[in-house]
Amino acid sequence: RPEIDRTALRDLLLSSLAPGTVVWNHKVTAARALEDGRHELAFANGTTTAVDLLIGADGTWSRIRPLLSGAVPQYCGISYLELRLSDAPTRHPDAAAVVGPGILFALSDNKALMGHGGQNIHLGASLRVPQDWITASGVDWSDTDAARNALLKEFGDWSAELTDLIRHCDQGIVPRLIFALPIGHRWEPSPGVTLLGDAAHVMSPYAGEGANLAMLDATELALALVEHGINTGQAQTNQAQTALAQYEAAMFPRARAAAEASAAGLDLCFADDSPRALLDFFTGMPTSP
Numbered sequence: 345r346p347e348i349d350r351t352a353l354r355d356l357l358l359s360s361l362a363p364g365t366v367v368w369n370h371k372v373t374a375a376r377a378l379e380d381g382r383h384e385l386a387f388a389n390g391t392t393t394a395v396d397l398l399i400g401a402d403g404t405w406s407r408i409r410p411l412l413s414g415a416v417p418q419y420c421g422i423s424y425l426e427l428r429l430s431d432a433p434t435r436h437p438d439a440a441a442v443v444g445p446g447i448l449f450a451l452s453d454n455k456a457l458m459g460h461g462g463q464n465i466h467l468g469a470s471l472r473v474p475q476d477w478i479t480a481s482g483v484d485w486s487d488t489d490a491a492r493n494a495l496l497k498e499f500g501d502w503s504a505e506l507t508d509l510i511r512h513c514d515q516g517i518v519p520r521l522i523f524a525l526p527i528g529h530r531w532e533p534s535p536g537v538t539l540l541g542d543a544a545h546v547m548s549p550y551a552g553e554g555a556n557l558a559m560l561d562a563t564e565l566a567l568a569l570v571e572h573g574i575n576t577g578q579a580q581t582n583q584a585q586t587a588l589a590q591y592e593a594a595m596f597p598r599a600r601a602a603a604e605a606s607a608a609g610l611d612l613c614f615a616d617d618s619p620r621a622l623l624d625f626f627t628g629m630p631t632s633p
C-alpha cells in the first residue's frame with residue numbers, strides 16, 4: 345500500500361496533460377439534458393456549453409449526479425478536524441518521529457488521531473459525534489487557538505506525545521464531516537452521461553480506497569471509450585453507450601465492495617474498545633513471505 349502526497353499526485357496527473365486541457369475557474373452550477381441527446385452545463389462565470397459526453401467527476405456534492413440518481417450523501421457519524429504540521433522533520437522532529445513516514449492510527453473510545461506522515465504531517469482528529477457537533481460546540485473553528493484548545497479538551501486524557509500533534513499543528517484547522525452515498529449506489533444507463541470517483545460512490549475514508557477507485561474508474565472508462573473507438577462527436581452512438589455500460593458494469597460491484605469495507609473499517613476504528621478490533625484485523629492479515 346504505497347503512500348503518495350496528494351499535491352505530488354495531482355502535479356503528476358496534471359503535468360501529463362496537454363496545456364489547456366483543464367479549463368480552470370469554471371464551476372458548474374447546473375446541468376441539463378438537451379433534446380438532441382447532448383447535455384448543457386452552466387457555469388458560475390455565466391457561460392454555458394453543450395457536450396456530447398458528460399463525465400461527472402465532481403466529488404461528493406456532484407452537480408452531475410442528479411441527472412442519473414436521486415441519492416444524496418448521508419453523514420456517517422464522524423466529524424473530523426484536519427491538522428497539518430509542515431516541514432515536520434525540521435520544525436517538529438518529535439512529531440515526525442511519532443508519526444513516521446507512513447500512516448498513524450491512534451484510536452480510543454470512539455476518537456482517533458489518524459493520518460499520513462512524511463515531510464508534511466497531515467492528520468485528522470476525528471470523533472464519533474452527532475452531525476451538528478461542529479456547530480453546536482460553540483467553538484470558533486476558524487480561530488486556531490480556540491480550535492486547538494477545544495481539541496486538547498476532547499483528547500485531554502491521551503498521551504502527551506499524541507496531543508503534542510494537536511498542540512503544535514499549523515495555523516488553520518479545518519472542520520470536515522464525513523459523508524457517504526448508500527452502499528451499492530447505482531443508476532440506470534443514460535445516453536451521454538456517467539459518473540466516476542466520489543461523484544459515483546463517495547464513501548467514508550476508512551478503507552483508504554477513494555482516490556484509488558477514482559483513478560481506476562477514470563482509467564477503465566478511458567480504456568472502454570478507446571476500445572469502442574469513441575472520439576469527440578461520437579458520444580451519441582450505440583458504441584458510446586456500450587462503452588459506458590461496460591465501464592459501469594465493472595465499476596458498480598467494485599464500488600459496492602469498497603463501500604462495504606469502508607463502513608466496516610469505520611466501525612473497526614470507532615468503538616468503545618478501539619483499537620482492539622483494528623489490532624485483531626491487522627494481526628489476522630497474512631504476513632508477506
Ligand SMILES: Cc1cc2nc3c(=O)[nH]c(=O)nc-3n(C[C@H](O)[C@H](O)[C@H](O)COP(=O)(O)OP(=O)(O)OC[C@H]3O[C@@H](n4cnc5c(N)ncnc54)[C@H](O)[C@@H]3O)c2cc1C
Pocket residue numbers: 370371372373401402403404405406407424468540541542543549552553554555556557558
Ligand atoms: C479524511 C479523508 C481521508 C482520505 N484518505 C484516503 C486515502 O488514504 N486513500 C484513498 O484512496 N482515498 C482517501 N480519501 C478519499 C479520497 O480523497 C476521495 O475518494 C478522492 O479524492 C475522490 O476523488 P474525486 O476526483 O472523485 O473527487 P474529488 O477529489 O472531490 O475531486 C472533485 C473535483 O471536482 C471539483 N468540483 C466539485 N464541484 C464542482 C463544480 N460544481 N464545478 C466544477 N468542479 C467541481 C473539485 O474542485 C475537485 O477538484 C480520503 C478522504 C477523506 C475525506
